[in-house]
Amino acid sequence: MVKEKEPRAQSRFDSRHEELVSAAEAAELLGVKRATLYTYVSRGLVRCVPEQGTKENRYVKADLERLKTRHDARAGHAAVAAGALRWGEPVIDSAVSRVGTEGLAYRGHAAVRLAEEGRSLEDVAELLWTGTLPAEPVRWPSPELPLQPSAVAELLPKRSPPVTVLQAVVPLLGAWDEVRFAAPAEQERIRGRRLLRHLAAWVCAAHAPARVARALKEETVAASLAVAWGATAKRAPEMLNRALVLCADHELNMSTFAARVTASSGADLYACVSAALAALSGPRHGGACDRIEALLQEVGRPERARTVVHERLRRGESVPGFGHPLYPEGDPRTPPLLEAAYALRPEPVGVRVLRAVEEAMREAGHPAATVDIGLVALAVALGLPAGTAAAVFAVGRSAGWVAHVLEQREQGHVLRPRARYVGTPVTPPT
Structure with missing residues (x-):
């Protein structure tokens, strides 16, 4: 089996205040293989820094959570519910507006259509x-x-x-x-x-x-x-x-x-x-x-x-x-x-x-x-x-x-x- 090569670490950003995880933990959090994780790094979606004394990298957990939320959103609104209070499902009932696959709606009216029709903010x-x-x-x-x-x-x-x-x-x-x-x-x-x-x-x-x-x-x-x-x-x-x-x-x-x-x-x-x-x-x-x-x-x-x-x-x-x-x-x-x-x-x-x-x-x-x-x-x-x-x-x-x-x-x-x-x-x- 060929071992995937870790990407080059991005060591020039200040990671002192970032929570970092290992490659194994990062892949598990995203639910992907390491090769996919490394692709995300190469695309700039996940940052990583070298771990001192080793040849391995540590990955920024906030980037991973942000990426996972976006991927979960693609699977439908219900998949985001597990992240309530972190870009998750509403925690209270509301009839004011809704964000869904069809876009943003105000009381059932598409927000973009209202804007393009020239409806005023007052309306x-x-x-x-x-x-x-x-x-x-x-x-x-x-x-x-x-x-x-x-x-x-x-x-x-x-x-x-x-x-x-x-x-x-x-x-x-x-x-x-x-x-x-x-x-x-x-x-x-x-x-x-x-x-x-x-x-x-x-x-x-x-x-x-x-x-x-x-x-x-x-x-x-x-x-x-x-x-x-x-x-x-x-x-x-x-x-x-x-x-x-x-x-x-x-x-x-x-x-x-x-x-x-x-x-x-x-x-x-x-x-x-x-x-x-x-x-x-x-x-x-x-x-x-x-x-x-x-x-x-x-x-x-x-x-x-x-x-x-x-x-x-x-x-x-x-x-x-x-x-x-x-x-x-x-x-x-x-x-x-x-x-x-x-x-x-x-x-x-x-x-x-x-x-x-x-x-x-x-x-x-x-x-x-x-x-x-x-x-x-x-x-x-x-x-x-x-x-x-x-x-x-x-x-x-x-x-x-x-x-x-x-x-x-x-x-x-x-x-x-x-x-x-x-x-x-x-x-x-x-």
Whole structure:
């Protein structure tokens, strides 16, 4: 029998904080032969490092678990159930949205179709909140401005990312709403409409507070975002609306689950959204767009894309924005965003860089781009500043956060999972 030769270790990445396993353990975890494991390494899907004093390698367990989840997803939704709370099946009942083999659906309506038909975020929010898609376009009234943007701006560093600004503003808006506690569902929907309008207008508060009031006077959330960021492209509101709709909900991701847990405690809507924004601020959730923006800076020019991608893969480093565990065949939200970004003329250098990175990853046989790539491409195409892609995600997803808060309150139970104790055994009394 010919013994398979282990692949060359990728020793140039920092593995100090990674849990490593042997080749035998790695193959067993994936349920494959060692030769298949080595193929995954050569394709850059699994990283490995040399084990000191031996000729063998150790494999990054997080990469293996991510790859196994994606493979399990191909076998059907039921196969993922064993990984509940780790990209697994929903742990609570919800009728808000569903991710399945047919893609993403909001209350039974395909999200991509809603976006491509030009349905507004307001229409989609009403669908998520009530279960009924409005027959006529919805228009939400412009809310009052309880805070002076200039005063808030004085409290924030001018270079504060938009999501950081929203984290500061939402609790302040809540403090001015004295009747926010134990509100009936209809009042919460009114409050949700007002809050989404505020989120879109306040994204610029740190560096351009004078735009907040003007943005609030716009007719739609997307138009408010365009004014807040000073987007001059004629199609900016239309393109931003498409992104908002595609980001409106996505089952029980981390920020949504945080909102539901907070809602189950009886906290007010602002507190629930603040909890969701706190979860979104983590690099494992909302940080993908920031890493893609950093990749754009690293590549710089379209002709350098292949070199940078191949060097990252050779060093065992990841290329952000590719491969979604719930979409083994590709994230359906991404093509509509890239289509809109690539259609703008003249095409900015940053868009051409992203296109080149996407092509390099596709040629190397890696998974398709995620929605984060689409959001960054759209922001770059519109000439928006760094950090805006993550903010578009946050504003759009706030529609889903409100929907899940309403649903959690209707269900009425407290979300309090039990822990499975794995510590030191308890000594029985003598």
